[in-house]
Amino acid sequence: MTERKGYAGNGLVHVKNPHLDSMDEDVLYHLNLGTKTHNLTVMFGDIKFVCVGGSPNRMKAFAQLMHKELGLEGDGKDLKDICAGTDRYSMYKVGPVLSISQHGMGIPCISIMLHELIKLLHHAKCHDVTIIRISTSGGLGIDPGTVVITDIAVDSSLKARFEQVILDNIVVRSPELDKDLVEELLNCSKEIHDFPTLIRHTMRTYDFYEGQGQLGGALCSFSNEKKLAYLKRAYNAGVRNIEMESTVFAAICGLCGLKAAVVCVVCVLNRFEGDQMKAPHEVLVEYQRRPQHLISLFIKKHLGLYNQMELLDNAFFLNN
Ligand code: R2B
Numbered sequence: 458m459t460e461r462k463g464y465a466g467n468g469l470v471h472v473k474n475p476h477l478d479s480m481d482e483d484v485l486y487h488l489n490l491g492t493k494t495h496n497l498t499v500m501f502g503d504i505k506f507v508c509v510g511g512s513p514n515r516m517k518a519f520a521q522l523m524h525k526e527l528g529l530e531g532d533g534k535d536l537k538d539i540c541a542g543t544d545r546y547s548m549y550k551v552g553p554v555l556s557i558s559q560h561g562m563g564i565p566c567i568s569i570m571l572h573e574l575i576k577l578l579h580h581a582k583c584h585d586v587t588i589i590r591i592s593t594s595g596g597l598g599i600d601p602g603t604v605v606i607t608d609i610a611v612d613s614s615l616k617a618r619f620e621q622v623i624l625d626n627i628v629v630r631s632p633e634l635d636k637d638l639v640e641e642l643l644n645c646s647k648e649i650h651d652f653p654t655l656i657r658h659t660m661r662t663y664d665f666y667e668g669q670g671q672l673g674g675a676l677c678s679f680s681n682e683k684k685l686a687y688l689k690r691a692y693n694a695g696v697r698n699i700e701m702e703s704t705v706f707a708a709i710c711g712l713c714g715l716k717a718a719v720v721c722v723v724c725v726l727n728r729f730e731g732d733q734m735k736a737p738h739e740v741l742v743e744y745q746r747r748p749q750h751l752i753s754l755f756i757k758k759h760l761g762l763y764n765q766m767e768l769l770d771n772a773f774f775l776n777n
């Protein structure tokens with residue numbers, strides 16, 4: 458069975474669950490929020506951009522960057538973690554921007570968060586929401602520091618699909634991302650001259666070591682030749698980076714009517730040249746800021762807060 462996405466055309470966030478209407482309260486357990494305990498419309502009704510990323514620290518840093526870039530009052534250092542009542546996820550709201558961590562690595566972590574985040578946006582009556590996942594990734598035939606905007610997310614068999622186990626069935630979902638958004642992000646990247654940005658396929662795996670052809674895990678049953686042959690097949694299929702969440706992110710967001718994109722920086726070396734991450738910490742930190750910087754530019758343009766003079770600031774931001 459294949460599920461297809463369906464935009465209703467009114468810009469609203471769709472939940473496709475007939476049981477929700479009959480619930481007395483919807484408890485968003487992992488976010489420590491609920492429809493009775495919180496006025497979600499007041500708290501979140503103006504959200505237009507959601508940025509999802511791996512680590513709580515990175516998502517706080519993104520929120521602080523947005524605070525500064527949107528010219529909000531104060532230094533943004535004391536931004537409140539809306540999910541502070543739980544140590545599962547961290548969430549920061551800065552004007553119309555929500556920055557949320559996916560808690561851990563891999564499909565289950567991001568999938569739980571997405572279910573609750575999407576219900577939150579639905580209860581809050583948000584509309585025309587754009588959601589972007591930012592992440593690190595391994596590169597295939599491209600240099601570290603390159604930013605990849607995903608056009609198609611594929612699984613480990615190089616197929617554009619996400620297999621969701623529902624009860625004892627496997628349901629195939631389409632991991633489609635928003636084509637216009639992908640192009641728009643690439644156009645934004647052209648105004649930032651300090652790092653290369655490409656649109657290419659992204660491969661999503663179930664784990665970091667055996668699933669990504671890493672020779673350095675606690676278990677490894679394949680040779681270097683087999684690893685390289687697999688990575689070459691992926692490269693020939695158009696894959697340029699590897700991470701662990703893109704297919705489920707694209708599938709769930711697409712089904713719920715959100716405009717979605719995945720923007721990853723290549724952090725490890727080119728995987729054809731090895732597996733180990735050897736770049737100095739400061740270099741990795743700077744790489745991790747690149748997707749944030751691109752998204753911040755995209756958001757500012759949408760809000761009419763960007764002008765050509767800021768090109769100079771961009772260069773300054775990246776060089777400091
Ligand atoms: C990128 O980085 C993590 C693994 O190191 C994983 O969450 C991903 O997709």
Ligand code: URA
Pocket residue numbers: 593594595596665669699700701724725
């Ligand atoms: N994240 C991954 O999943 N793989 C890498 O190689 C780097 C980051």
